[in-house]
Amino acid sequence: MSERVLIVEDELAVAEAVAYSLGQEGFKVSVAADGPSALQAFENANPDLIVLDLMLPGISGWDLFQAFRKQRSKVPVVMLTARADESDRVAGLEMGADDYVTKPFSMRELVARVRSVLRRATPNPEDAPSLLQSGTLRLDADRHEARLGEEVLSLSPKEFALLEYLMRHCGRARSREDILQAVWGAGDYLDERTVDVHVRWLRMKIEAEPSQPKLLLTVRGIGYKFTDAP
Secondary structure, three states: OOOEEEEEOOOHHHHHHHHHHHHHOOOEEEEEOOHHHHHHHHHHHOOOEEEEEOOOOOOOHHHHHHHHHHHOOOOOEEEEEOOOOHHHHHHHHHHOOOEEEEOOOOHHHHHHHHHHHHHHHOOOOOOOOOEEEEOOEEEEOOOOEEEEOOEEOOOOHHHHHHHHHHHHOOOOOEEHHHHHHHHHOOOOOOOOHHHHHHHHHHHHHHOOOOOOOOOEEEEOOOEEEEOOOO
């Protein structure tokens, strides 16, 4: 699966250079030049990481950072700025930024920092918890068992893998393409409707009202996401 990176940068030359360098490394890149377009791109692209310039017209980078974290508290952010003052770097890191790069910078350094931040943000499968729970829904990866209350759910291997994948990414929208690669692999071509069918089957087993799901939600224009039970 290719990680998605949102670049928020108002200097066209810098934005194009960063986008090209990350694209060459296999990242899926979206670019925004100001606050409003950045907020829209954040919603549409569902990025795995944000490269954020602090000196933006209109909404400041600081305000955008807080807006991003309010919507998704754990989205990694690498801040960019022309300021070399130590107090700015400290302020950014204290606010929760994952890394900080001062202009001018080399593209190799930025790509390396992006990769490093993503590695830190991605749990090691060996360290991932085997037990996942949302309300009365419990999934035990080690025992390959899912329960809804006291009832053991009868899930096919793909239904179980789909549920585990979405629960491990709780609160984050995943595209049909990402789900296909994660659950079915990169082998034979499969239509994205395969995901829709399995989601429908899964909803029939975990939702009180499958036609009005509360756990496994459709994200229009993207795919699906799992949410904690209310």
